[in-house]
Amino acid sequence: MDFSLNDEQKMMIETVRRFIAEELKPLEDEIEDKGFLDPAKAQAIHDKAKSLGLYAMNMPAELGGGGLSNMDRILCEEQFGHTTDILIRRAFGNVYEPLLHCKGEQVERWLKPAVEGKRTCAITITESGAGSDAAGIKTTARKTANGWVLNGSKHFISDGEWSDFFLVSARTGEKEISMFMVDKGLPGFTVGKDQKMMGLRGTPHLELFFDNVELEDAALLGEQGQGFKLAMGALNVVRLAQVGARAVGKASHVCEMMVAYANDRKQFGQRIGEFQMVQQMLADSVIEINAARWMVYHAAWMLDQGLDAREQIAMVKVHAAETLGRVVDRAVQVFGGMGFCKELPIERYYRDSRIYRIFDGTSEIHRGVIAKSAMKKGAALFDVHR
Numbered sequence: 219m220d221f222s223l224n225d226e227q228k229m230m231i232e233t234v235r236r237f238i239a240e241e242l243k244p245l246e247d248e249i250e251d252k253g254f255l256d257p258a259k260a261q262a263i264h265d266k267a268k269s270l271g272l273y274a275m276n277m278p279a280e281l282g283g284g285g286l287s288n289m290d291r292i293l294c295e296e297q298f299g300h301t302t303d304i305l306i307r308r309a310f311g312n313v314y315e316p317l318l319h320c321k322g323e324q325v326e327r328w329l330k331p332a333v334e335g336k337r338t339c340a341i342t343i344t345e346s347g348a349g350s351d352a353a354g355i356k357t358t359a360r361k362t363a364n365g366w367v368l369n370g371s372k373h374f375i376s377d378g379e380w381s382d383f384f385l386v387s388a389r390t391g392e393k394e395i396s397m398f399m400v401d402k403g404l405p406g407f408t409v410g411k412d413q414k415m416m417g418l419r420g421t422p423h424l425e426l427f428f429d430n431v432e433l434e435d436a437a438l439l440g441e442q443g444q445g446f447k448l449a450m451g452a453l454n455v456v457r458l459a460q461v462g463a464r465a466v467g468k469a470s471h472v473c474e475m476m477v478a479y480a481n482d483r484k485q486f487g488q489r490i491g492e493f494q495m496v497q498q499m500l501a502d503s504v505i506e507i508n509a510a511r512w513m514v515y516h517a518a519w520m521l522d523q524g525l526d527a528r529e530q531i532a533m534v535k536v537h538a539a540e541t542l543g544r545v546v547d548r549a550v551q552v553f554g555g556m557g558f559c560k561e562l563p564i565e566r567y568y569r570d571s572r573i574y575r576i577f578d579g580t581s582e583i584h585r586g587v588i589a590k591s592a593m594k595k596g597a598a599l600f601d602v603h604r
């Protein structure tokens with residue numbers, strides 16, 4: 219068992235870390251104040267990240283992506299956790315794996331431009347009546363002689379404003395869901411309001427409405443009826459990378475600030491880090507972050523071995539998201555009034571972290587998956603020697 223990172227991995231982590239510190243961190247306060255990222259600045263960070271080979275690192279190298287293994291990808295994603303969602307999206311891209319099912323003309327129209335950063339894409343599964351129950355969607359796509367007609371609506375769509383096209387899940391039969399690539403601007407496709415959130419300032423979360431939107435045959439991604447599988451497959455990797463690894467990165471970043479503050483801040487003539495009750499908060503955070511990190515690495519390693527890591531990723535999703543929640547909560551406590559005050563970013567991390575337990579499958583949904591597997595498989599789920 220080798221837990222060490224090789225030189226290339228160390229260099230990659232260092233490059234991403236430096237890029238975030240030098241190019242992205244300085245933009246965070248402005249986005250928080252204004253509520254949006256200046257498009258010219260978005261273009262500048264995109265261009266710079268791309269020139270360093272940091273764009274679409276999860277996509278295959280032959281398409282112009284980074285060609286990273288799952289393990290290398292999550293090492294980068296862990297670093298991404300040190301900055302904010304909108305900056306990650308603009309600098310490093312958010313190219314969803316289902317696009318790799320593009321065939322023929324679809325490759326030039328949707329896949330390659332997404333990997334090259336010329337077109338941005340969002341994934342749209344959730345509807346106001348179908349969240350956790352992603353198979354309960356009401357949006358439909360009806361087959362016509364020339365293609366499809368799309369009707370329905372979606373909500374909470376991250377990055378919708380910046381996106382040029384959308385991966386849309388739609389019902390194509392009573393028990394059948396398919397996935398479509400839908401360009402913004404098509405007649406009948408309207409974008410609704412930006413649904414204001416507790417955190418993630420700068421990332422728009424939009425409502426989308428489809429009123430008899432005519433789609434070409436080429437808009438169907440993968441096979442008819444494969445949409446649910448495509449969506450769930452995409453979310454599996456997203457959960458590990460964008461939730462699990464980023465949560466570990468964010469918790470590490472916040473913990474570093476908490477430890478520094480505990481070392482610096484004095485009350486009653488001593489550093490607050492010398493009080494045992496503060497020490498408990500530091501120690502618990504350090505222990506939990508390390509445990510979560512190894513769970514993330516293990517699940518990524520399993521994917522790279524071609525193993526089915528769905529249950530491990532469900533465990534990562536719950537544990538890493540909840541670890542982050544506990545760490546940011548303790549950070550607010552250790553910083554005292556300054557933790558609650560907007561002069562420091564701690565309160566922002568607190569707000570931004572809350573969503574990790576909700577999106578990409580709530581903690582309750584994943585606990586349900588884990589418990590069902592445990593009842594079915596028994597010790598095989600928690601004893602590696604079985």
Ligand SMILES: Cc1cc2nc3c(=O)[nH]c(=O)nc-3n(C[C@H](O)[C@H](O)[C@H](O)COP(=O)(O)OP(=O)(O)OC[C@H]3O[C@@H](n4cnc5c(N)ncnc54)[C@H](O)[C@@H]3O)c2cc1C
Nearest residue numbers: 341342343344349350374375376576577578579580582583
């Ligand atoms: C900031 C943000 C960004 C998002 N981005 C996107 C996006 O880009 N694309 C997209 O498609 N979606 C997106 N979503 C949607 C997100 O994935 C859903 O909000 C999430 O899946 C939960 O669905 P819901 O909000 O409808 O809650 P519900 O499903 O209504 O759940 C409400 C509560 O009931 C519980 N619950 C539901 N079913 C069960 C069950 N079977 N067992 C136990 N408890 C249960 C839940 O755990 C939760 O506590 C985003 C949401 C937010 C807030």
